[in-house]
Amino acid sequence: MSIAQLPASLFTATEEKEGTFNATRYSLWIKEALDELPHSFTITDPFISGHPIVFASPGFLKMTGYSREEVIGRNGRAFQGPKTNRRSIMEIREAIREERAVQVSLLNYRKSGSPFWMLFHMIPVFGKEDGRVIHFVAVQVPISGQNMRNGSGLRGDVSGLSEMVFGSCRREVCLGSYVHQDRPVQVELDEQELENWEHCEASESEKLKSAEAVSNVLSVLTRYSEFAGRLVCGKRNCLRGADCLSSSLVISLGRIKQSFVLTNPCLPDMPIVYASDAFLTLTGYKRHEVLGQNCRFLSGVDTDSSVLYEMKECILKGQPCTVQILNYRKDESTFWNLLHISPVRNASGKTAYFVGVQVEASCRDSESKELRPETRQLSVVGAVRVAVRSSFMVTC
DSSP states (O other): OOOGGTTTOOOHHHHHHHHOOOOOSOOTTTHHHHHHSSSSSSEOOTTTTTOOOEEEOHHHHHHHOOOOOHHHHGGGGGGGOOSSHHHHHHHHHHEEEHTTTTTEEEEEEEEOOOEEEEEEEEEEEEEEETOOOOEEEEEEEEEEOOOOTTTTTOEOGGGGGGSSSOOOGGOSSSSSSEEEEEEEEEESSSHHTTTTEEEOOOOOOHHHHHHHHHHHHHHHHHHHHHHHHHHSSSSSSTTTTTOOOOOHHHHHOOOOSSSSSEEEESTOOEEEEHHHHHHHHHHHHOOHHHOOGGGGGGOOOSOOOOHHHHEEEEEHTTTOEEEEEEETTTSSSSSEEEEEEEEOOOSSSSSEEEEEEEEEEETTTTTTTTOOHHHHHHHHHHHHHHHHHHSSOOOO
């Protein structure tokens, strides 16, 4: 699935390189509005390979010493270094996987190589129409650093160095000295001892400052998405009757190129919660017209009711089945659908979804040199099962 095919993506291929916002999600003035905010923050897009930064504020560029061209397209790990706490990184990764907010103290590195402590506050931003994560906003607040803790659990008060740019918790080392603007400030700790400082706690005022910054960025994103008619919000909203799949699961399913849908038997009327691009091409529908609907909308006056009954019985029994059924496209043209339905179980063995894989029957002869349709269908079922079991999801 290309970037251009992802409706949630902020950037087109050209705009991604230039670091400008795509007007399909926001109005044309969104970048200028974000540039006016005084906060240090970045915006990332989980639907682009590598989850890169797609916007960096002037405050972030000033803090790190990088230019915007050097930042856009890079993953946030580019600003980490040898003494960045691995536990903090794992906590951030877990929050991304679970699509939730996180707030941690983090040691990052500037372009010059000098380290600094900051409060990292990240939130997911959701598309209001489908509940999917559009991107993540990460605010960085320098920590003034009166509470540092070394590897032995001892604490130290370094508030006397608080005049240092971006906070005294940075542990910037220059021949055993802290760097204070253009002159070194001698301290009693040598470089080895300074490396033992493993944590820097943010104050309550710094935590409030990060929360205010997050709120301001989200407010701008929400306001300018309204102008474009494609709303974003800070809380997940799902389509009527539809399950909310995690972005990691959606990305994994998007790699499967065949025509298929995923339905949730735990929800009333077993609605479609995911439809592949190939399915949309086959049927002529848009994604928003499919999600939340039961698959019966593909049936018509000439669809064999006995086949529908056979499918229903297999679903009730939790068994796979393969049928050939006459279906209708959006333009009301018909096609014979070789349909394979199979349950998809979660890690506990409970049926979480059903996957329906479609092969247009008229294509069977022309694809004789390729894999048999039945083999391709089973391959899709296997790929969907792997994706579901390995991704965070909402189950019954």
